[in-house]
Amino acid sequence: MTSIRALAFGLLLPGFLMAAPRLDDKPKASIPKAHPVVGCKDTKMYHEPDCKWVKEIEKAGTRVDFPSISAAKKAHMKPCADCMNKK
Numbered sequence: 031m032t033s034i035r036a037l038a039f040g041l042l043l044p045g046f047l048m049a050a051p052r053l054d055d056k057p058k059a060s061i062p063k064a065h066p067v068v069g070c071k072d073t074k075m076y077h078e079p080d081c082k083w084v085k086e087i088e089k090a091g092t093r094v095d096f097p098s099i100s101a102a103k104k105a106h107m108k109p110c111a112d113c114m115n116k117k
């Protein structure tokens with residue numbers, strides 16, 4: 031009987047250790063307030079960081095980072111039709 035318990039504990043413990051970092055990650059993902067966007071000095075448009083155009087912006091060397099959409103708007107940036115329309 032004790033060996034079954036030890037086995038169960040051995041199975042549960044790694045699961046618990048695996049779950050711990052996931053709990054730490056949660057607050058980071060669930061902060062919608064700070065929504066950084068990537069702006070382009072050339073086109074005056076801002077994008078989601080994972081937008082396909084961000085790669086092109088980096089190639090062109092015209093990347094400007096904004097901490098939020100409102101910051102980008104203050105800098106007279108317009109939303110990208112590709113990535114910002116999905117919201």
Ligand SMILES: [Zn+2]
Nearest residue numbers: 077081110113
């Ligand atoms: Zn975009």
